[in-house]
Amino acid sequence: MSLSKLQKLIGYQFQDSDLLVQALTHRSHGALNNERLEFLGDSILNLAVTRFLYDRFSDATEGHMSRLRAKMVRRDTLADVAREFALGDFLIMGRGELKSGGFTRDSILSDAVEAIIGAIYLDGGLEIAQERVLVWYESRLGELSLSESEKDPKSRLQEHLQGIGASLPQYEVIQTLGLSHDQLFTVECRSESLEETVSGEGTSRRMAEQAAAQAALVALELEPG
Amino acid sequence: MSLSKLQKLIGYQFQDSDLLVQALTHRSHGALNNERLEFLGDSILNLAVTRFLYDRFSDATEGHMSRLRAKMVRRDTLADVAREFALGDFLIMGRGELKSGGFTRDSILSDAVEAIIGAIYLDGGLEIAQERVLVWYESRLGELSLSESEKDPKSRLQEHLQGIGASLPQYEVIQTLGLSHDQLFTVECRSESLEETVSGEGTSRRMAEQAAAQAALVALELEPG
Numbered sequence: 540m541s542l543s544k545l546q547k548l549i550g551y552q553f554q555d556s557d558l559l560v561q562a563l564t565h566r567s568h569g570a571l572n573n574e575r576l577e578f579l580g581d582s583i584l585n586l587a588v589t590r591f592l593y594d595r596f597s598d599a600t601e602g603h604m605s606r607l608r609a610k611m612v613r614r615d616t617l618a619d620v621a622r623e624f625a626l627g628d629f630l631i632m633g634r635g636e637l638k639s640g641g642f643t644r645d646s647i648l649s650d651a652v653e654a655i656i657g658a659i660y661l662d663g664g665l666e667i668a669q670e671r672v673l674v675w676y677e678s679r680l681g682e683l684s685l686s687e688s689e690k691d692p693k694s695r696l697q698e699h700l701q702g703i704g705a706s707l708p709q710y711e712v713i714q715t716l717g718l719s720h721d722q723l724f725t726v727e728c729r730s731e732s733l734e735e736t737v738s739g740e741g742t743s744r745r746m747a748e749q750a751a752a753q754a755a756l757v758a759l760e761l762e763p764g
Numbered sequence: 765m766s767l768s769k770l771q772k773l774i775g776y777q778f779q780d781s782d783l784l785v786q787a788l789t790h791r792s793h794g795a796l797n798n799e800r801l802e803f804l805g806d807s808i809l810n811l812a813v814t815r816f817l818y819d820r821f822s823d824a825t826e827g828h829m830s831r832l833r834a835k836m837v838r839r840d841t842l843a844d845v846a847r848e849f850a851l852g853d854f855l856i857m858g859r860g861e862l863k864s865g866g867f868t869r870d871s872i873l874s875d876a877v878e879a880i881i882g883a884i885y886l887d888g889g890l891e892i893a894q895e896r897v898l899v900w901y902e903s904r905l906g907e908l909s910l911s912e913s914e915k916d917p918k919s920r921l922q923e924h925l926q927g928i929g930a931s932l933p934q935y936e937v938i939q940t941l942g943l944s945h946d947q948l949f950t951v952e953c954r955s956e957s958l959e960e961t962v963s964g965e966g967t968s969r970r971m972a973e974q975a976a977a978q979a980a981l982v983a984l985e986l987e988p989g
Contacts, residue, residue: 578829578830579818582815
């Protein structure tokens with residue numbers, strides 16, 4: 540595959556094309572691979588999205604911005620970006636990964652996007668790398684609205700589980716402490732999607748359920764902990 | 765308290781001192797507080813430390829760098845930085861937090877340090893904010909070595925628990941699958957410091973224990989997940 544084609548798609552021409560090659564190299568190929576660049580690129584992506592959200596949503600709380608950011612930087616979003624560049628066609632992998640179709644896997648694709656961001660940072664500097672992120676994310680960032688992050692945790696969890704075709708989560712009060720007007724409830728949340736049962740506490744059953752749903756969203760890595 | 769004293773300590777003179785005041789304001793004081801600046805500053809801190817580690821440890825794996833970074837950006841390290849600036853004396857808090865000694869709490873101190881980083885970024889730009897982080901962290905970053913991150917997870921967990929005076933973790937094989945030469949072990953790790961039991965899998969008991977210890981380090985927020 541021609542690297543010049545990829546450079547047109549991502550909108551950046553490398554001075555040192557070895558950096559781009561390294562960013563495209565999965566660890567199954569050998570010791571010189573994209574893992575270190577991914578580590579670097581992840582922090583640029585994070586900063587670029589954070590600054591965008593800070594400026595765009597000037598009234599948003601830290602919690603709202605944090606949820607919106609998590610949605611932007613999570614694996615499946617990055618893999619979608621990768622697919623827009625047909626990045627799978629350019630990846631350099633070991634035979635085993637090639638045969639098992641590694642170039643279609645979300646984790647490998649998303650890592651490569653972060654590595655490319657890191658490579659652009661080293662090659663062209665921080666401003667240019669941030670600018671590329673914002674261009675690649677333009678439509679996604681444009682569609683973000685606070686309202687979607689303002690839904691309560693139970694609603695967000697339910698929507699996610701419905702979206703992946705899982706059954707609805709079960710909530711159960713497992714402990715009640717204190718007297719009738721000053722009680723502390725502990726609620727467990729169970730779902731086939733969760734590896735472990737999670738729980739939450741609150742001064743009402745409703746609040747404890749919301750806390751348990753929030754813990755489930757964190758355990759599912761859909762939201763920051 | 766005089767803000768000019770604090771500005772000398774942190775080594776940065778604000779053009780817009782309202783930003784510094786906001787960075788010092790805990791949410792208990794009111795709606796205009798440091799939470800949004802903290803969100804911003806966290807991403808700058810992360811980038812500054814990441815770039816430092818990338819340059820300094822040119823042979824380190826992503827995993828090693830990730831553990832070193834976690835050590836630098838975690839709450840107690842940030843609270844130490846705050847105490848070097850006597851930041852507790854400058855915090856602006858609601859009465860309740862003041863009375864309960866909120867200005868000594870790690871969480872409040874570390875959030876304020878991140879907020880100050882965010883405020884410097886908005887006031888003086890990215891380069892200056894990154895440079896301040898590196899100056900504040902100079903001795904800590906200088907003391908980092910790869911060897912400490914190369915210890916295995918069980919050793920790291922044990923050292924942490926000993927350090928806080930907790931009893932040693934308990935490991936137990938809870939499941940063994942497969943035939944004698946192709947087995948998968950599941951080990952649970954329990955500790956009084958863990959809110960929940962965590963587990964790990966591996967093709968040997970030893971490897972499953974290491975995986976469980978790693979999960980414990982993540983659950984304790986000592987290392988990235």
